[in-house]
Amino acid sequence: MPIQVTYIDDEELLCEMFKEYLHSSEIEVTTFTDEKTAIEYCNNTKPDLIFIDYRLKTENGINVAKAINNDSIKTLVTGELNVNIDNCFDFKIEKPYKLADIRSFIIGAYNAK
């Protein structure tokens, strides 16, 4: 069964790129540019890993992470210089990232879990 990954970012191009590169037989990627829909989806499907951008359309990533009540591995993805991850996040990845690194990270984190 592929690893269930959700990517939430208001930047549509990043969502498309993320999915295009990572979506495979090993990793199943679902992306959202709208945080409300994403929260609802995550609470219902409990993906293995959730990547949340900090700056979203109406909320910031921390509030979105807090609104997702499951044990998914939550990773903050941010282009900000000074954003501290809250307890609600397990990891933080800074933009710009290498997609290859993200793939390794997904597999590593999933296996560790």
Next chain:
Amino acid sequence: MTNIESNIESNNIYQQFFSLSNDLLCVTNETGYFQIVNPSFSRILGYSEQELLSTPVLDFVHPDDVDRTIQQIEKLKKSQHALCFENRYRHKNNSYLTFSWHGYIDPATQLIYSTARDITDEIKIQSTLKNIQNALEQETIYAETDVRGIITKVNDKFCDISGYSKEELIGSTHKLINSGHHTRAFFKNLWKSISSGKVWSGTIKNQKKNGDYYYVQSILLPILDHNNQITKYIAIRQDITEQVNSESQHLKSLKILSETSSAAKVGGWEMDVATGVLSWTDETFRILEVEMVDGLTPKLPEGLQLFLDKDQPKIEKAVRRAAEFGEPYALELKAHTPKGNIKWIYTNGKATYKKSKIVSISGTIQDIHERKMTEIKANKEKQKSVINGKFAALGELSASIAHEINNPLGVISGYAEILQSKNSAITSKELSSKSAIILKSCDRIAHIVKSLKKFSRTDEESPYATCSLSDLVHEATILTQPKLKFRMIKLNYTSVEACNIWCNEIEIEQVIVNLINNAIDAISALSDKWIDISITENERHCQMSITDSGTGIALKDQSSIFEPFVTTKGATEGTGLGLSIVKGILDNHGATISIDNNSPNTCFVICFSKTDKI
């Protein structure tokens, strides 16, 4: 010598005496004609002897004196006492001379033998003296004392000014009106002078009967008899109380003026346009550190030498235009004083006219060195503050702008990875599409960097140019957009077209960014978060309003909000430089910033003058 010879000689002597006498000698007969006159008659009265002998004596007498002359002659005839009286005789030129007559009558012949002396000049002198005496007694404060100083005579003016009656003054000495102002030595010298026969003059302060003081300009003189012995003293005085008080007030005013000028470090000067001669007040000498030498007055070229070479043409030009066209001027210059000090000087000048012609230039000179140095230092500090503020704002912006750059950078990086991973399997359509995405992301970054680059310029002298206020707002919103987005704040912008202002575009953009940043900080914690920017215009002004959803600024804070280091933010949120920088920049642009207290929300209103410059 025989008797005959002796008589002849005597007759000759009398004849000689008769002919050569300077006095008038004559014999008048009872018919009222001269029987004989000596040559002095003709010499003094101008008539020939024949005219004198052929004319009745009384015809020569002044009409007003005729009766008295007849009476005197009648009296002489009756009493045979010697004649002694004065009357006036008509000169041939119709003027009158006064004669003093002495004579006797020969009872046998009724001939009157008379001598007369021309006392016209003496009478004139006596008359003059009398007039002077009367004038002095009437018009001056007059007093006479005996040799011991006891007052023997005073006039009404003395009584009026002193307040003492004649009875109180006469018999007293001048100690009665002694004010106590003068020393004993003063009066000792005075007495020493007049008692030695000299005239003394000077000012004396006296005291009235009611205790008030009065000043008199006095002339005290001894009156001498024929033996040069002092018989009395006369005191002639003029009341100069008003003059002394006025002079005292004038001196006091001058002293105050001098002291205040010195305290204010303000000197005065005047230049005679015709000669170039300068007149300086004492303070001007002090300010320019020029030694005051009696009798020496500087001229314009020497005055110019006191200023730095670069400033001399400015003064020359200003003075020339003031002298030629009456243009007033005000200059701030650097003087190089004879003591070797360099100091900032303010000087102004204006023309003085006389009969529509410029005769002099006058003005003030002020030591503004301390003020100027403080001003220069403050300007440097202000410049530093502006730069610091710019960097502070830039730092704040860069944090949020990083997100805006990193996002497209992530897109570029990601799509490059995708292209790389697909390698030969990629179609040309796919390649074109992904390259376009990469290029678009590059443009996005380039635009942000360009805005930042312009914003972060540190040139102290940026050029002024005509700028569209709308464009400036647009540029500022690009820079603040990330922060607005980060804080979830909506920015609305309405503007009119072609509202141009003459400005340093970077500084005005900084003003707008600062105000937007302040608004963001102020409303971040509110549930209702918005910022409105609007631009309106009238014939002469462009008005920009930046309104946020806050509820305004407390009136007590409004007076200090534009001062440096005043902030309404928390201790860690702001440097307090923002609004002071905003105000400083706008002042330099001749624009105003105010708070619209009629708005229910926080509203800053900036008013620019429109420009027609291209």
